Amino acid sequence: MNEELETESKDPSVLDTFYYFNTQHNGALSMGPHLDPGFFSVTPASLVPGLQVVDQSTQSWVDVEAEAGAGNLVLFCAESLERWSAGKYSATNHQVVTSMQRPRLSVVFELRSHNEGDAFE
Ligand SMILES: O=C(O)CCC(=O)C(=O)O
């Protein structure tokens, strides 16, 4: 295992909060497309839209807050779960775009493991 991967797999679980000023034009990227590194991520849908996930059946972006009302929990798979399940559960590609020119607050919990081989050690 290279050093970068080793460091990544030893990251603790995180609870992040984000405040997006949303001063750019609608549709501008606030956080580029990415996969989260852990097993899964869970976030309450925000009051202000912005989170988008890729629908794997159509490969198109879906607006999360249009599907899940504010406060409903959204759970998506991340990279360790994809590797650990040998691809049975694919990590969800997601991004954040500017919308409504109103500040957006989000809270995201990412469950990670100290050692992927022993997932819940
Ligand atoms: O702000 C959000 O809704 C998502 C943030 C995110 O994708 C992340 O923390 O990895």
Ligand SMILES: [Fe+2]
């Ligand atoms: Fe993310």
